[in-house]
Amino acid sequence: MDNRCTIPFTGLPQIHLYDNSVSPCCKIHSSPIDPETGILNKEFIELRQDIKDNKRNEQCSACWKIDDDGGPSYRRRHSHHFDRPLDWENLDIYEPVRNAEIAFSNKCQLMCVYCYPQISSMWEDQQSRFRKFKGIAVKSEEPRKIHEVLDISLLKNVQVTGGEPMLDQDCIDFMLSLQFNPTRYISVITNLSYGTAVLKSLNNIIDRHPNIVIMCSLDAIGENITRKYLNWDLWDRNFNIIVAGLQERRKKYPNTNVIIKFTMNIMNYMNVRDIMEYVLKIRQDGFEGVTFDINPIAERDITSMKSGLIDQSAQIKIDDRLRSLLDKKELNTILQFNDFLHNVKFDPQLFVRTKEFLEEYLK
Numbered sequence: 001m002d003n004r005c006t007i008p009f010t011g012l013p014q015i016h017l018y019d020n021s022v023s024p025c026c027k028i029h030s031s032p033i034d035p036e037t038g039i040l041n042k043e044f045i046e047l048r049q050d051i052k053d054n055k056r057n058e059q060c061s062a063c064w065k066i067d068d069d070g071g072p073s074y075r076r077r078h079s080h081h082f083d084r085p086l087d088w089e090n091l092d093i094y095e096p097v098r099n100a101e102i103a104f105s106n107k108c109q110l111m112c113v114y115c116y117p118q119i120s121s122m123w124e125d126q127q128s129r130f131r132k133f134k135g136i137a138v139k140s141e142e143p144r145k146i147h148e149v150l151d152i153s154l155l156k157n158v159q160v161t162g163g164e165p166m167l168d169q170d171c172i173d174f175m176l177s178l179q180f181n182p183t184r185y186i187s188v189i190t191n192l193s194y195g196t197a198v199l200k201s202l203n204n205i206i207d208r209h210p211n212i213v214i215m216c217s218l219d220a221i222g223e224n225i226t227r228k229y230l231n232w233d234l235w236d237r238n239f240n241i242i243v244a245g246l247q248e249r250r251k252k253y254p255n256t257n258v259i260i261k262f263t264m265n266i267m268n269y270m271n272v273r274d275i276m277e278y279v280l281k282i283r284q285d286g287f288e289g290v291t292f293d294i295n296p297i298a299e300r301d302i303t304s305m306k307s308g309l310i311d312q313s314a315q316i317k318i319d320d321r322l323r324s325l326l327d328k329k330e331l332n333t334i335l336q337f338n339d340f341l342h343n344v345k346f347d348p349q350l351f352v353r354t355k356e357f358l359e360e361y362l363k
Contacts, residue, residue, distance in 0.1 A: 003056050005063075005079040008048050009091060012101040012159050015039055015150065018143045019118065024048075026101070027062040027074050038149040039097055048093040070343020072336040099157035100150060104171040106137070108163040110191055111228040112219075113361055114265055119163060122229070133357045146174060159187040166190050166198050175205045187213040189261070192238040193230050199238050203245065211255040214242060215293075218260050220271040221278050225362070226263075243287050250289055260292040264337070266354065272316050272334075280325050294333050296340065315341060 008024035015022050021030035022039040024047055034041040043059065050057040056064060063073035076082065108120040117124040117137035124137045146152065158178070165171045165188060175186070186209040190202065206212055216239055219226045242258060249256050262275045272294065279292045316334045323331065 003054050004051050004081060004088065005060070005075045006081045006086065007075065007079055008044065008051060009095065010080070010099065011078065012099050012157065013039060013044070013097055014101045014103065014161075015146075016103045016119075017146060017149075018103065018105045019137075019139055020142075020144050022149075024059070025074070028059045033144060033149050039100075040094065045093055048091075052088055052091055052093060054088075066340070069345050070340060072340055077333075077336065096151060096154055098154050099159075100155060101159040101161055102146060102171075102174075103161050103163060104146075104165065104174070105168045106163040107167045108191075109167065109193060110164070110230055112263075113226040113228075113267060113358070114263060121163065130357070130360065133353070133360075152178075155184065157185045157187075159189065161189040164191055164194075166194060166202055172201050172205070176208055178209070180208070180210070182210050184209070185211045185213070185255070187215055189215045189217065191217050191227070191230065192235045192242075194234070194238070199241065202242070206242075206245075206249070206256070210253045212253075213257045213259060215259045215261045216242075217263065218275065219263055219268045221274040226265065226267045228361075243282060243290055246289055247287060254289075257289040257291065260290075261295060262292060263295045267358065276322065276326075276330075280322075283325070291327065291330060293330075294337055296337055 011025060013022055013024050014026055014030065015033075016030060019030075020033045022033050022041065022044065023030040024044050028047075031041055031043045033039055047057050047059050060075070063075040066073035067076065103119065106117075106119050106121050106124065108115075108122050111120065111122040111126070115123055116134045117127040118135075123130070123134060127134060127136055158175075160171050160175060162168065162171075175188070178184070178186075186205075188202065188205065202214070206214065216235075217227075218224070218235065222232050224230045224232065239258075246256055246258060260275060260279055262272065264272065275292055279290055282290050315338045318326075318331070318334060326334070
């Protein structure tokens with residue numbers, strides 16, 4: 001079996017400056033940044049070596065479980081070696097990081113159902129209530145500075161997240177301080193639930209970089225029961241302002257794009273179609289560069305879908321009209337996820353745990 005994955009080599013390792021931790025991949029638990037080697041700590045190097053040797057490393061258990069259940073795991077969806085051959089023998093496990101996802105703080109004004117205290121201050125404020133499910137946030141007394149753990153001059157791809165990155169002034173200052181670079185790609189993951197002043201900062205960042213993607217997280221059109229405290233009218237207003245400005249900018253910088261990131265779980269699977277229609281309506285109105293992406297939540301919630309409460313109706317239905325309007329990547333994402341729903345195994349213990357958590361969350 002092919003157990004290899006390029007993500008820890010060329011993907012976006014997650015750097016959490018506020019608790020001095022790093023993860024080679026968003027599906028792997030973070031570990032402390034090494035004072036000597038920075039983000040390439042012992043766990044990171046061991047993982048790269050095992051992947052190079054085609055061995056399964058226990059850090060990747062989330063993907064192995066999904067793959068063994070029929071996939072598609074994050075590894076299979078995002079590891080580019082499945083698309084083109086690589087010279088694994090000559091890969092350097094000590095290769096410096098040239099792509100990075102950076103979180104400057106966990107400041108956030110929302111409390112999404114799938115989030116947790118380490119990356120959301122709203123969850124952190126209520127961690128005692130949800131300790132059984134979410135654990136406890138651990139903060140570092142002296143957060144590291146980005147230049148202390150990473151050679152910024154080597155970065156080809158930069159993605160900022162949080163928390164909500166646009167609520168952190170250090171993050172905004174960093175994005176504005178990056179020199180104009182026609183070969184560097186920038187992405188911002190944002191929940192868009194903020195006022196005019198913050199939106200202005202986001203637009204300043206957009207103006208600063210020729211290749212930029214704004215990833216706007218959204219789980220439903222209108223009321224978002226999976227994203228507590230999200231103001232839909234504010235989100236919709238901000239999104240349309242960004243999309244309107246996008247068209248003029250794309251004439252000069254065509255690699256400026258907007259993506260709606262939909263995180264699917266047991267509470268919102270029925271909203272996928274609404275998200276798709278929202279995006280397609282914008283494209284049909286003449287606004288280019290707007291797409292959507294589906295992010296399956298960890299197997300914990302997905303297995304709950306197979307409880308019998310939700311059957312094969314969880315499949316995303318695609319009629320001929322939708323098929324003609326979707327781009328290739330969007331269509332493949334949906335087909336892969338449908339295949340996953342068809343093959344995944346039901347775990348009764350995880351279902352009970354998820355049910356208990358949702359009862360508390362919805363109070």
